[in-house]
Amino acid sequence: MVGLDIILNATWDHIILVYTTLLISIIVSIPLAFVSLYSQKLEFIVMKFVNLVQAVPSFAVVAIMVPLIGIGFKPAVVAIMLRALLPIVKNTYIGLKNVDPALIDYAEGVGLSQWHINRYIRLPNAYPAMFAGIKFAGILANSIAVLTAFIGSGGLGEIIFQGLIGYNTSTLLAGAIPAIMLAILIDRTFTILERKVTPGYGHIKG
Amino acid sequence: MVQNMQTKRLFERIDSIKLKGVTKKYDSVYAVKDLDLEIYGGELLILIGPSGSGKTTTLRMINRMIEQDSGSVTINDIDTKDVDPVRLRRNIGYVIQNIGLFPHMTIGENIGLVPKIEGWNKKEIKYKVKELLAFVSLSPDMFMDRYPKQLSGGQQQRVGLARAMAMDPPLFLMDEPFGALDPILRKQLQKEFLKVKSEINRTIVFVTHDIEEALILGDRIAIMDQAELVQVGAPEELIFNPANEMVADIVDNQRKFKHMDTLKVKDLMSQYDDEYTFEASMKSFDAIEEMTKRDLENAFVFDGHELLGQITMVNLMKCRLSDKRIMDVAGPVKVFHPYDSVAFALSELKRSGETLGLVINSKRPVGILVSDEVLLKLI
Amino acid sequence: MLTLQIILDVWQRHLITMRTIEHLHMFSIALVLSILIGILVGVFIYMRPKTAEPVLNFLNIVETIPDLALIVLLLPILKLGAGPTIAACVLYSILPIARNTYTGLRGVDDQYTYVANAIGLSPRETLFKVRIPMSLPLIAGGIRIALVFCMGIVTLGGLVAAGGLGTVLQNGIQLYQKDAILVAGIWTGILAVFLDGFAGMIEKKLQERYGTW
Numbered sequence: 001m002v003g004l005d006i007i008l009n010a011t012w013d014h015i016i017l018v019y020t021t022l023l024i025s026i027i028v029s030i031p032l033a034f035v036s037l038y039s040q041k042l043e044f045i046v047m048k049f050v051n052l053v054q055a056v057p058s059f060a061v062v063a064i065m066v067p068l069i070g071i072g073f074k075p076a077v078v079a080i081m082l083r084a085l086l087p088i089v090k091n092t093y094i095g096l097k098n099v100d101p102a103l104i105d106y107a108e109g110v111g112l113s114q115w116h117i118n119r120y121i122r123l124p125n126a127y128p129a130m131f132a133g134i135k136f137a138g139i140l141a142n143s144i145a146v147l148t149a150f151i152g153s154g155g156l157g158e159i160i161f162q163g164l165i166g167y168n169t170s171t172l173l174a175g176a177i178p179a180i181m182l183a184i185l186i187d188r189t190f191t192i193l194e195r196k197v198t199p200g201y202g203h204i205k206g
Numbered sequence: 207m208v209q210n211m212q213t214k215r216l217f218e219r220i221d222s223i224k225l226k227g228v229t230k231k232y233d234s235v236y237a238v239k240d241l242d243l244e245i246y247g248g249e250l251l252i253l254i255g256p257s258g259s260g261k262t263t264t265l266r267m268i269n270r271m272i273e274q275d276s277g278s279v280t281i282n283d284i285d286t287k288d289v290d291p292v293r294l295r296r297n298i299g300y301v302i303q304n305i306g307l308f309p310h311m312t313i314g315e316n317i318g319l320v321p322k323i324e325g326w327n328k329k330e331i332k333y334k335v336k337e338l339l340a341f342v343s344l345s346p347d348m349f350m351d352r353y354p355k356q357l358s359g360g361q362q363q364r365v366g367l368a369r370a371m372a373m374d375p376p377l378f379l380m381d382e383p384f385g386a387l388d389p390i391l392r393k394q395l396q397k398e399f400l401k402v403k404s405e406i407n408r409t410i411v412f413v414t415h416d417i418e419e420a421l422i423l424g425d426r427i428a429i430m431d432q433a434e435l436v437q438v439g440a441p442e443e444l445i446f447n448p449a450n451e452m453v454a455d456i457v458d459n460q461r462k463f464k465h466m467d468t469l470k471v472k473d474l475m476s477q478y479d480d481e482y483t484f485e486a487s488m489k490s491f492d493a494i495e496e497m498t499k500r501d502l503e504n505a506f507v508f509d510g511h512e513l514l515g516q517i518t519m520v521n522l523m524k525c526r527l528s529d530k531r532i533m534d535v536a537g538p539v540k541v542f543h544p545y546d547s548v549a550f551a552l553s554e555l556k557r558s559g560e561t562l563g564l565v566i567n568s569k570r571p572v573g574i575l576v577s578d579e580v581l582l583k584l585i
Numbered sequence: 586m587l588t589l590q591i592i593l594d595v596w597q598r599h600l601i602t603m604r605t606i607e608h609l610h611m612f613s614i615a616l617v618l619s620i621l622i623g624i625l626v627g628v629f630i631y632m633r634p635k636t637a638e639p640v641l642n643f644l645n646i647v648e649t650i651p652d653l654a655l656i657v658l659l660l661p662i663l664k665l666g667a668g669p670t671i672a673a674c675v676l677y678s679i680l681p682i683a684r685n686t687y688t689g690l691r692g693v694d695d696q697y698t699y700v701a702n703a704i705g706l707s708p709r710e711t712l713f714k715v716r717i718p719m720s721l722p723l724i725a726g727g728i729r730i731a732l733v734f735c736m737g738i739v740t741l742g743g744l745v746a747a748g749g750l751g752t753v754l755q756n757g758i759q760l761y762q763k764d765a766i767l768v769a770g771i772w773t774g775i776l777a778v779f780l781d782g783f784a785g786m787i788e789k790k791l792q793e794r795y796g797t798w
Contacts, residue, residue: 052778054733055733055736055777055778055780055781056773056774056777056778057736057737057739057740057741057773057774057777058652058737058740058741059737059740059741059743059744059751059754059773060740060750060754060769060770060771060773060774060777061770061774063754063757063758063766063769063770064766064767064770064771066757066758066761066763066766067763067764067766067767139648139649142651143650143651143652143653143654145651146651146653146654147653147741150744150755150758151758157653160653160654160657161744163657164657164744164745167660167665169660169661172657172660172661173657173658175654175657176651176653176654176657176658177654179651179654180650180651180654180658183649183650183651183654184646184649186649187646187649269703271702271703292705292706292707293705294705295702295703295704295705296704296705297705298705300700300703300704302699302700302703304696306696306697306699306700308697308700308701308714308715308719309697309719309795310718310719310721310794310795311718319704319706319714320704320705320706323706323710323714369704370704
């Protein structure tokens with residue numbers, strides 16, 4: 001049997017890993033999406049890269065971190081980020097781009113600066129797609145964080161790998177079930193957030 | 207003709223179709239109210255009326271696409287309610303305005319779909335498809351393996367007709383089959399359809415909202431208004447003995463019948479468009495492609511400003527002299543002046559058996575005059 | 586730096602040819618099963634629309650479960666080996682295929698089903714001759730997503746003794762052999778990207794062939 005304190009500790013580590021990565025991913029993604037909006041070349045490279053990396057198995061991404069960065073928390077963050085960045089960048093970019101051009105014309109006409117247009121027109125318009133991307137990234141991060149335990153990141157995966165060594169069902173479940181619960185939690189909370197920022201779906205945020 | 211008897215036919219020919227006390231309501235609104243109508247075997251009956259008059263609903267109750275609330279529809283005294291709708295529909299050819307050719311099937315597969323389901327073998331199907339394509343004036347070798355999107359609107363409409371004929375049905379239901387075509391092309395196809403009609407000699411129920419089309423094609427015309435039948439009779443009967451103001455209005459809304467003698471070619475012609483102009487040196491094959499793209503059945507061949515004659519899609523495809531220049535295959539064309547009298551122009555067209563003439567003013571083409579069967583009847 | 590010599594050496598020592606065959610073997614079984622079941626589920630929820638929402642909701646929840654956790658849940662039932670891995674692939678892949686099949690079947694323009702009905706096609710014939718062929722581009726899109734899922738999960742199989750390229754990665758990490766990890770990691774990536782690109786090509790072809798204009 002795995003002690004409750006061990007499970008709680010691992011869950012805590014897991015949450016830290018997932019949310020740290022998610023936060024960094026969001027901070028990196030949004031500027032990337034904006035830059036893609038202004039440079040076609042960059043847009044092409046970013047989107048190509050996004051679609052390419054999405055096809056690569058997570059375990060391969062995680063494994064390659066070992067020779068490149070080493071083991072531990074840091075390579076885990078990088079590996080998860082590589083996958084989690086992509087849905088956020090892609091969705092944010094699509095959201096930013098899909099603004100009615102007439103609206104932008106109008107905004108320029110009344111003398112709004114590029115900054116204001118981006119801040120008050122483009123960004124709010126991108127919220128629903130952006131949050132959908134963040135939700136997807138969160139679920140992905142939670143999933144890969146289980147794997148990164150194999151390269152020493154800690155978290156719930158560690159319990160699972162321990163269970164695998166001795167093939168101990170209760171140990172396996174002690175790792176797997178909290179991980180599943182965390183996934184469902186992320187899905188639920190972000191779904192609610194997504195609805196909050198989607199016009200016509202409850203509260204409208206301007 | 208290849209005849210296949212995999213499924214027993216419901217009826218070989220139509221003696222009569224009787225609608226008795228047929229009523230269809232949507233919520234509390236009547237779509238069709240207490241309709242009594244008999245369609246005779248072998249005739250082309252037009253159903254005409256403003257939108258919402260119940261004409262399309264009536265048509266669809268014949269093949270049970272819509273089921274009536276009360277009353278009965280019988281074909282050769284068999285109540286359609288007692289027949290499996292799928293079997294019923296396979297015995298009835300159906301043609302609609304937006305044609306509905308399946309985009310994922312070739313022309314050949316579209317036409318051969320029901321025969322295939324009925325279990326015909328490949329050879330029979332191919333033979334039938336070729337026969338039907340030729341019948342609707344499309345070269346089988348050229349069109350069989352194309353996809354619908356590669357065809358012009360007029361060509362798709364012909365394929366739609368060919369598909370309806372695949373099972374050689376004794377009855378056709380047509381719902382504004384020429385409705386989506388431009389006026390000149392429409393008249394062209396109407397004229398061809400008249401020929402087809404006399405050759406296939408089938409019973410046809412035809413919905414339209416175009417009174418000219420009704421007068422040209424119909425043996426009898428049933429006028430509907432507000433879910434009820436107002437009058438049914440031969441075209442002349444409706445023109446000379448309208449049952450009420452509304453019928454008089456519908457059949458005479460063009461007014462031109464009243465002023466026949468003063469009508470000039472310019473009043474009846476359609477505006478000329480440069481897309482009808484084809485260069486004399488063009489190859490026949492390219493002309494076919496170009497006419498398909500522009501959705502034309504006819505075109506005029508010019509050498510600079512000099513008119514050399516006309517070409518028609520049907521003729522181009524019949525001779526299939528792909529590398530001949532169109533100036534060598536162009537046929538004669540009737541030429542009129544805008545101020546010629548319509549009576550004169552139409553009888554000229556009739557005498558030469560042509561569908562349309564070119565209207566020329568000071569050496570420039572200004573219009574196209576299409577032969578008008580209704581006016582001809584009245585001249 | 587990786588030299589050809591090192592690559593060949595790693596390739597032989599870790600039996601990468603054999604592992605690749607194992608990998609693709611599991612992958613193909615998983616994908617074929619996913620396609621069959623996914624399309625069946627899609628057609629089923631299309632024919633019984635009331636079941637669509639609960640079924641899709643359930644599959645959506647399955648989709649959020651971490652892939653390794655899902656395999657682990659299946660371990661007690663299916664034991665070590667390829668079983669749990671293949672089962673997890675299928676569970677994940679049903680959603681994209683079933684959802685796209687369902688959306689495709691429903692999305693066929695009314696004018697085509699109307700005509701099919703009018704010329705006397707039975708509902709069954711309409712499904713097979715009209716709706717399914719016209720949904721093929723969307724179904725292919727779903728299959729392509731499933732393909733990426735399967736590739737990812739099959740790679741995890743190495744962790745639960747299912748074999749495949751994941752085994753090489755696992756050994757590489759455990760023995761801390763950087764070269765082995767690099768070679769196997771890059772090779773797995775190339776294989777996945779190549780298959781995805783190939784599927785993309787097929788999807789495009791189907792779009793051209795069956796797409797409405």
